[in-house]
Amino acid sequence: MSSTSVGMGSSGPTFDPFDNTPELIPLRTAAQAGDWSAVRACFAGLDSVDKVSSASAVLADLAGVETFLEKAAADLPGDPLPRTLLAERYIRIGWDIRSGARAQHVSRDQFGQFHAWLRKAEQLLIEVCAEQPGYAPAWTARLLTARGLELGQAEARRRYDRLAAHHPHHYRAQTQLLQQLCPKWGGSWDAAHGFARECARDAPDGANAGALVALAHIEHWLDLESPERAAYLRGLPVRDDLRFAAQVSVLNAGHRPDWNTLGAHSAFAFAFSIGGHFAEAAPHFAFLGDRASEFPWQYTQDPKSAFLKFRESALGADHR
Template sequence: MSSTGGSAIPSNGPTFDPFDNTPELVPLRTAARSGDWNAVRAFFAGLDSAHQLSSATALLADTAGVETFLEPAAAAFPGDPLPRTLLAHRYVYIGWEIRSDARAQHVSRDQFDQFHTWLRKAEQILIEVCAEQPAYAPAWTARLITARGLQLGQAEARRRYDRLSAHQPHHYHAQTQLLQQLCPKWSGSWEAAHGFARECATAAPDGANSGALVALAHVEHWLDLDSSERSAYMRGVPVRDDLRHAAQVSVLHPDHRPDWNSIGAHSAFAFAFSIGGHFEDAAPHFAFLGDRASEFPWQYTNDPRATFLKFRKSALGA
């Protein structure tokens, strides 16, 4: 399948819908909404990388009601990892929707109980898939999310990531999930989060999306600070230089080939540079994005669309 290129001329935008931003994914949405398992299976059969497989799995899992056709498909094809992994990932999304993205102190006991019930259902499926298919990236990626939600600890999450990376190194979806686990809000530390992000950026081939982990780690750190401390942190020279280096070895490197994760990676840099007031550095990322953006990390603002437009105007003058 073709990759996703840049869109250098902004107009009204942005759209945060991944299907609008990546037209190659539209047949998946059509098949999912119509409950057509055969069309869904055919779409996945046409994917040519673990990155595409994980991207499409996450998008399908975020589509309401798909469990109604995934459950019979998983039962009908017990030896196929695809329908079981898609179903498990859908269960994870159902559970997380019940829990919400609120901090733990704002989540009720009933929400936690339902959340954990759905994650345990997913985990039981995924354990079997990973035992049968130890190189199957979408299943291990989903198990990073269940590890976090079920509070299995830092060591177990890292073990799962290492099992995946032994077969699929530099897997961007898995890296973003482990990064969340390593943040203090999930009992990690900033030393661990920033260390992992830089490890990902350094180890990945030039032009890989993994450098965006550096931007995401700084955004998470910024979000965790008191409002009085945020501006100084992101405006600081060490953070700016860290972001510059990570961008140069990843999405701004000549070897970068835009793919389904590039919009998210450029969004991370555009957001991080902008909240630090480094608009000249943000400019090439907004030039790539045009009218497209990923929900994350723009969802960390009260009005993602207005924030995007304000920052883009500061960076590009349009």
């Protein structure tokens, strides 16, 4: 998609995953109807573990689906899918109660309910992983429970390593471990940046993994106080790091767009724009058009306005 194909006067973007990935609409329809057979058929039609994990996350955001998932999990005790989807839903319920605030702004009651939901999810996931040691959707969900239950860096890394032994470039799992490795969850910037670069380096050319470099820089930027925050993403070393990561991932000739590509381009568009590197942001906005992933745009006060302002700066001027 070229920059000329983007409607600069449009009312976009949409952050809705069903608008951005229409293939998921039948899953939403089936889930809202409480039709387990149709939900199962949707998952059976997915051709990659990454798609299964992405669909699991989207399904978990639909209010009330736990009712029919609980019945499916009870009716099909040998099937890992309903238990994993139910666990994902329990995690989402818990995280909604906790909110996205830093720990000092979360009440004791919120933490209590949050941990209770995560423990329910963890029990389901322990069973699934014991029965199916290579089942990536369950191990990915266990990265969220490890973080929320504060099980520590070593345990989170152990879980990731178990998954990576079977699926070494699983993007959603990588983004979840990256969060764990940030200082806000007990990690360090050396660990977070090191993991992001390791993923980008080891992935096949054209994989989404390079976007982890952008996500690590975004998290680092967010953690800084002024004036360091204002200067961080503007720095040339960070810009060059982002440039290289983009070139080996979503801008590489070998890249094949998939359900995670939108999030990867969003990460680069966001990081380059916050840093004022609009020429570098331009190809990412050209791909995105009127679509974007909610993360990391949620880190701005008004995601839609921020997206439109930055897109105009990137595509509305000649950077040559």
